[in-house]
Amino acid sequence: MSVIIYTNTCNGQAITSAATFESYNPATGEVLGLVPSSTQEQVQAAVAAAKAVQPAWAALSDEERKGYLMQMAKVLEDNLDYLAKLVTQEQGKPLAGPGSVFEIQGCIGWTQVPASLELPVEIAFEDDTRRDEIHRTPIGVVAAIAPWNWPLLIATWQIMPSLRTGNTVVIKPSEYTSICTLEMVRLLNTVLPAGVLNSVSGSGEVGGWLSSALGVDKIMFTGSSSTGAKIIQASAKNYARVTLELGGNDAAIVLPDVDPAKIAQGLFWGSFINMGQTCACIKRLYVHEAVHDAVVEELNKLAAAMPMGNGLEEGVVLGPVQNRMQFNKIVDLVEDAKQQAANFVCGGAAMQGAGNFFPITLVTQIDNAARLVQEEQFGPVLPIVKFSNLDEAIQMANAVEVGLGASVWSSNPEQAREVANRMQAGTVWINQHGTIHPMVPFGGIKQSGFGVEFGVDGLKAVTQPKIISINKALA
The missing domain is CATH 3.40.605.10 (Aldehyde Dehydrogenase; Chain A, domain 1)
Incomplete structure (x- = not known):
């Protein structure tokens, strides 16, 4: 042909x-x-x-x-x-x-x-x-x-x-x-x-x-x-x-007053729309210790339920990484996290066969200084950092050289707005992430x-x- x-x-x-x-x-x-x-x-x-x-x-x-x-x-x-x-x-x-x-x-x-x-x-x-x-x-x-x-x-x-x-x-x-x-x-x-x-x-x-x-x-x-x-x-x-x-490397902060089951879909697609290959995806997730395990469990359930494969096939909702250069970068960051003894809740290894397929990967027990947290992975891998002190979480979220988007997740609108005002990003969403709109200005700060x-x-x-x-x- x-x-x-x-x-x-x-x-x-x-x-x-x-x-x-x-x-x-x-x-x-x-x-x-x-x-x-x-x-x-x-x-x-x-x-x-x-x-x-x-x-x-x-x-x-x-x-x-x-x-x-x-x-x-x-x-x-x-x-x-x-x-x-x-x-x-x-x-x-x-x-x-x-x-x-x-x-x-x-x-x-x-x-x-x-x-x-x-x-x-x-x-x-x-x-x-x-x-x-x-x-x-x-x-x-x-x-x-x-x-x-x-x-x-x-x-x-x-x-x-x-x-x-x-x-x-x-x-x-x-x-x-x-x-x-x-x-x-x-x-x-x-x-x-x-x-x-x-x-x-x-x-x-x-x-x-x-x-x-x-x-x-x-x-x-x-x-x-x-x-x-x-x-x-x-x-x-x-x-x-x-x-x-x-680039973005967007941070999301989850406060202890959330219902993990109610926010799970928003967190999942906020992180993994287009296999995480979106500038304004959640790339770093900071979750309060009171709800950390429950949030991780809900995300893991969703990851297991999402079919991955050739996007022309019926029912598939997750596809491959677009190119080999990006695929190799993701593998490198994942391998570095393994060397740091991070915990892989799911995923963590490239899928066998044709194509650039890498499964949805949730990583916990990872230090905020790890490369997977500090470098924008731009792929289907999400580092989840547990925190106990909100001021420290905000400091970690802001301590990067980029600032495209960010989000706060809370059932308390007033507290969420206070946190949003302290986060350094061009757009800060509350109880949503990456939900751009053609009437709403969008752009970044810093690098x-x-x-x-x-x-x-x-x-x-x-x-x-x-x-x-x-x-x-x-x-």
């Missing part, structure tokens, strides 16, 4: 490259297709195409651009099954549960919401003599660099607000999940003017060329903190504004990046303020 060769989209045209690379199914190891390795000249051509059409796109009315977004939402809806199957095959998350169908549904919602929002002129100051207005104008060309964990949803977060506000986009998908992203861009181009949305695929080198390209005015990146630092360096060449959503996405604040992040100051006496 011949292998499909996928294409990039530049100025509305399908673009191939002389060199290609293989994309794999992480559940089976099979080759899904060949992906173009974009050249530096192709990256420059994509930026030039976006630059050339940006003034005309920005000149459209808000209502016209909203209309285009609604057309794109319809394209996503019409192709939901096709795109979801591609995501399952290439990323690994199952079709069922909070998997690939859920991801495409999220793409539709995160397209419709920016189309519903307004950015009216704001009055900064006005008196009898003057009026100062804040107008929101496009930045220009947005370079979007998408990750492999939620390849279409996060791409949507980057693309749709940018297009809504009059920018044009060049997107580089992760080299691990290129096919589904390239296909989404191809489909969206069936309703867009040529050049408004373009793609370039390839290794990290391609991302570097795109980030530093002259003509790029804004960079949106979701990924690791180490790559985020390289993005900042690259932006010095073109003075592009930057939004970074980087988890800067800038926000979603809602009106997310739209403002892909615009620049233009002040019009009026002398009333002469107006």
Whole structure:
């Protein structure tokens, strides 16, 4: 059977490259297709195409651009099954549960919401003599660099607000999940003017060329903190504004007044949605000694009841780790925890057979200083640290260099809010974790990046303020 060769989209045209690379199914190891390795000249051509059409796109009315977004939402809806199957095959998350169908549904919602929002002129100051207005104008060309964990949803977060506000986009998908992203861009181009949305695929080198390209005015990146630092360096060449959503290593604190059975589902999916391969997953769980054993028992029951396997098979709700690099990192951290004599309640060893399968793993009797606690594992392994003193738990939760999300679990709303106010994170959830919403700003602090996405604040992040100051006496 011949292998499909996928294409990039530049100025509305399908673009191939002389060199290609293989994309794999992480559940089976099979080759899904060949992906173009974009050249530096192709990256420059994509930026030039976006630059050339940006003034005309920005000149459209808000209502016209909203209309285009609604057309794109319809394209996503019409192709939901096709795109979801591609995501399952290439990323690994199952079709069922909070998997690939859920991801495409999220793409539709995160397209419709920016189309519903307004950015009216704001009055900064006005008196009898003057009026100062804040107008929101496009930045220009947005370079979007998408990750492999939620390849279409996060791409949507980057693309749709940018297009809504009059920018044009060049997107580089992760080299691990290129096919589904390239296909989404191809489909969206069936309703867009040529050049408004373009793609370039390839290794990290391609991302570097795109980030530093002259003509790029804004960079949106979701990924690791180490790559985020390289993005900042690259932006010095073109003075592009930057939004970074980087690593999390989120902490959750469980207070002694909870009902373990009632919070177990929230803790489980807060930790293991997408096999823990989500920036805002619980990566460190601090549980008060009074409920520690009961919480662990409830989580263990859920872990045993969740079917894992090839996500195309009916009933499967947990899939493989997406790529071998991440798989090996998880194994390394687990082996280190074993050397520290941590207790493995379940899991702890890679599954035999094809694919990057690692079982849900709960680890107790682990020191807070262990690598598995201090380093973001980004996988299906959860270290559970017992505490007796709440102040110490908060101190442990805050004692990392990242701060994306965090959560507090308690039946006492007042105490939960007090703890939430002391936790260092861009978002602190109470009795839930990772429950993002398209109307609610989301972003990190410390080395988890800067800038926000979603809602009106997310739209403002892909615009620049233009002040019009009026002398009333002469107006």
